[in-house]
Amino acid sequence: xxxxxxxxxxxxxxxxxxxxxxxxxxxxxxxxxxxxxxxxxxxxxxxxxxxxxxxxxxxxxxxxxxxxxxxxxxxxxxxxxxxxxxxxxxxxxxxxxxxxxxxxxxxxxxxxxxxxxxxxxxxxxxxxxxxxxxxxxxxxxxxxxxxxxxxxxxxxxxxxxxxxxxxxxxxxxxxxxxxxxxxxxxxxxxxxxxxxxxxxxxxxxxxxxxxxxxxxxxxxxxxxxxxxxxxxxxxxxxxxxxxxxxxxxxxxxxxxxxxxxx
Amino acid sequence: xxxxxxxxxxxxxxxxxxxxxxxxxxxxxxxxxxxxxxxxxxxxxxxxxxxxxxxxxxxx
Numbered sequence: 001x002x003x004x005x006x007x008x009x010x011x012x013x014x015x016x017x018x019x020x021x022x023x024x025x026x027x028x029x030x031x032x033x034x035x036x037x038x039x040x041x042x043x044x045x046x047x048x049x050x051x052x053x054x055x056x057x058x059x060x061x062x063x064x065x066x067x068x069x070x071x072x073x074x075x076x077x078x079x080x081x082x083x084x085x086x087x088x089x090x091x092x093x094x095x096x097x098x099x100x101x102x103x104x105x106x107x108x109x110x111x112x113x114x115x116x117x118x119x120x121x122x123x124x125x126x127x128x129x130x131x132x133x134x135x136x137x138x139x140x141x142x143x144x145x146x147x148x149x150x151x152x153x154x155x156x157x158x159x160x161x162x163x164x165x166x167x168x169x170x171x172x173x174x175x176x177x178x179x180x181x182x183x184x185x186x187x188x189x190x191x192x193x194x195x196x197x198x199x200x201x202x203x204x205x206x207x208x209x210x211x212x213x214x215x216x217x218x219x220x221x222x223x224x225x226x227x228x229x230x231x232x233x234x235x236x237x238x239x240x241x242x243x244x245x246x247x248x249x250x251x252x253x254x255x256x257x258x259x260x261x262x
Numbered sequence: 263x264x265x266x267x268x269x270x271x272x273x274x275x276x277x278x279x280x281x282x283x284x285x286x287x288x289x290x291x292x293x294x295x296x297x298x299x300x301x302x303x304x305x306x307x308x309x310x311x312x313x314x315x316x317x318x319x320x321x322x
Contacts, residue, residue, distance in 0.1 A: 042296075057271070062264060068275035072284045079288065118295060126284035133280050231292060238299040245306045249313070258310050 025102040027244040028253045034237040041234035048227035055220030072130040073217070078224040080123035082232055083151060084186050086116035090158075091183045094176035104240075106172030107247065109179060110162055111240035115232050117155035124148060135199050143192035144200040147185060154182040168247050 056074035063070035090112040097105030127145070128138045139145065158175050165171035193202045248254050265271040274281040 058264060060264075062275065067277065069277040069280055071274070071277075071281050075284055075288050115295065118291060122288050122291065125287055129280040129284045133277055235295055235299065238296070238303070242299065242302045242306055245303075245310065249306075249310055254310065255314065258307075258314055261307070 025100070025104045027104050027107065027248055028251075030104055031241055031244050031257075034241050038234050038237040038241075041230045041237065045227050045230035045234055048223055048230060052220055052223035052227050055216060055223060060216045060220050061214060066134055069130065069133045072126055074220050074224050076123060076126040076130055077221055078228045079119045079126060080148070081225055082228045083116060083120035083123050083148070084189060085229075086112050086119060086232060087151060087154070087179075088183065088186060090116060091176075091179040094172070094179040097172050098176045098180075103169070103247075104244075106169070106176070107240050107243045108236070109172070109175060111236045111243055112232075113155055113159050113162075114239065115235045117152060117159070119228070119232070120148065120152040120155060124152065131199075140199055142198040142200060143196035144189065144198050147189040147192050150185055151182075151189060154178070154185060158182075 052074060056071060060071075060074075062068060090109045093105045093108040093112070096102065097109065124145070127148075131140070132138050158178050161178055162171040162175045165174055192198065193200050245254060272278060272282075
């Protein structure tokens with residue numbers, strides 16, 4: 001690979017250093033900021049989860065049709081939403097990295113992937129445990145479940161591809177192409193319950209109409225969504241700090257940072 | 263209040279396996295992710311520290 005000012009660490013920081021818009025796209029400036037923010041997001045996640053679980057288990061009434069089994073909704077729907085949100089954000093950062101050639105963007109995309117994959121698995125897991133008592137089956141190859149499973153494989157593919165390429169900048173580019181191509185799967189997951197006949201129920205919540213569920217159920221679910229958002233931000237900030245240290249280990253600022261820890 | 267007693271709460275109207283099986287795995291795996299991230303950070307810092315002392319020995 002030939003060396004241009006943009007793809008050396010020093011050149012990159014010079015390239016982005018003067019514009020305030022790009023200021024935090026330098027790993028060196030973002031690293032301490034992420035360290036300061038992560039604990040706050042973690043605390044917010046814990047408080048919101050406590051509030052959401054309280055609403056979900058103690059305030060929201062028993063469902064007339066599903067009994068107590070429906071309470072899985074307070075974790076299943078938030079996990080499923082996060083699996084899709086995180087994918088879109090991951091693809092956004094990957095695309096930013098391709099467009100502006102900023103190092104931090106690719107690191108953000110890599111930091112989001114494991115958390116996104118985890119939520120995809122958890123959506124499938126909790127969905128399966130919800131499907132058994134309500135549909136009578138753990139799994140069915142219908143459009144919603146299959147497209148969510150494909151999302152899990154997209155995350156795995158992204159991580160495997162990045163792990164297989166030694167040069168991190170090239171790994172970022174290859175991963176970005178895969179991540180951006182896979183975005184097509186997100187509207188497929190979302191609209192699958194409308195486009196195909198499926199066992200999975202339609203959306204209980206939409207922008208156009210009032211939610212088709214009791215207010216306390218809806219509030220509990222939204223608070224859990226917020227809790228998982230805060231969790232995801234905290235986890236990806238923690239992971240991006242690890243990635244920054246791993247990738248920038250030979251730089252001067254990491255050496256200075258290591259001395260400052262002593 | 264939905265529950266007459268704690269055992270009523272844990273029974274989840276007969277759906278305990280499904281409800282607690284969902285919540286247990288979700289919170290278990292999320293906690294595990296955080297623990298793994300803390301361990302990952304610790305191992306990088308140790309590694310960088312070793313690199314640094316090796317470099318210092320090389321200079322002497």
